[in-house]
Amino acid sequence: YLSGERRLAQGDAVYIVAVSGDQSPVVRHTRVASRSMVSTRECLPPRFRCMNVEGIKLNDHPACQGGVLCDDAGLVTGLWTSVASQDSSHKDTTTMTGFDVCLLSQTVTALCGSDHCPDVRSLDAELWTIRLAAARALGLSPARIRQIEDACGENPRLFYVLGILSTETQASKLLHTGDIILEKNGHLATDINDLGAIHDDKLVRLVVLRDGQETALDVPTTPLPSLETTRVIHWSGALVQLPYRAVQEQVRSMPSSVYVSCTLYGSPANCYGLRPGMWITEVEGRSVATVDQFVAMLEHMRLDRSFDSQEQSASNIQTARYVRLTVVNKALVSRVISLRVDNHYWPPWELIHDAATPCGWKSIQHI
Template sequence: MDLDMIMTSRCHLALVKKDPLRRQVLQVKGCFAGSKAENLLEQGDMILAINKKLVTCFRDIEDACQLLDHSSNDDGKLDLTILRRGNEIELLVGTDVRDGNGAKRAINWCGGILQEPYPAVRALGFLPEEGHGVYVARWCHGSPAHRHGLFALQWIVEVNGKPTPNLDAFVDVTKAIEHGEFVRVRSVHLNGKPRVLTLKQDLHYWPTWELRFDPETAMWRRKVIKSLDSSVL
């Protein structure tokens, strides 16, 4: 954002001197849901300085974060000076380490593809309070998930009244469900609205299986968790 559009602050001249050509500061567009900055930074905040050093470009933020790797202080926090509604505020904001590798595990259950929410979903700024580890990324045509409305853009937070905060808990609950049984699923949509639906498990055409990424071999491995003709693995 152009500095001339910002309400005058005590570091205005210093920012102009640091970057006279672009005359800009960085503005917070949003925070990743579940991040340490989520409840501290607000949309529209303007970042003036980090650890008392002026900030005018993304490289300045990268340099400040890289210094954390060489710091004796291992709390991973940055001292931010921001401009919020015309007032300068000092905030101590924690940082999050993300490897950028994307999804490493996915489960196919009743024709729905379930996984941890990927970064693009977290960037929208919402995660259910009940648990956010079982996100419906997509569904297959003709599957129980399709027929009964378990579509993408929602989280499964309960199965038959049992919480499913993550994929491991979800597998533990669904392994006990047999072929042909009706399953009560409670979900929360990306818009925050809860929903309850019932679907019928079909292990003959839609067995439960899992894909895992093996970082040592850089390959995906598929394992059947439960099917009509096999025992629970």
């Protein structure tokens, strides 16, 4: 099962060994109900979501936090874990789903041989299944259909590009929404595990069906870092950082690189209308396109006593003053808000990833 030569199929008997909500062990015998692609919605504010993977549904499973699927001999045949998403009202939802253990095979093998995580790369596209009948209506040749049916047996299918996850990568400029992927590196692309996560291949050769014609593409893959966020700035209760992948998935054109990922309850940012999912484009009428410019603006406000002539102490210049911000939401609608800064209870600081420090992060105070 770890190598992927065998996988759980519909009707297979399994034991689910899991941990319940009160940390007690749970064991139940059941059967595999079905296998299907995992579907999740875009979340608000944007966050990681599960995609490009096939999930395993069971006929009967206990309420639990997660665990493993195994056979009569105790051999692990699958993983049992929760998949988080949101409903149409942006309320958090959780669904228990099983996954093939072969998804972890290359990672486990690499970690057993060294202490470094393997290189994981992506096509920067969300994929979904398409039946051969629908593909034939789009121009798939009879010869290709017979080839796929001979290789897949009872469940022939292909995958098409449902959406592009980032418009800033090279892969996004080559793949188009609606492309049906036929081959990857000379082999039929009928297994989502070969397309969802790509290990080590910096360039893959794809054959896609586009506008009724088969087209060969040399697609550079995008590396997925194990630590995506390496710098966070706190200001007035708002956490500011570079837009991460989940943000790039939902917004095609970034207003700036100054993205508000979180606001703390009770803070000036929360009370005066600065919300997660907004971009700051101007501070006091001055453009801030990058995080460095935003930090420089904070430093400028700290040193410039002309903002409030009534205050005599430099440490109290910003305590009781308002700052005008121009913010843009993901619909690219801009507005101006006025935020009262309170550096006594909500001082500005910065966290930067630094492997040389004992905890891996260093703190910088901007007071």
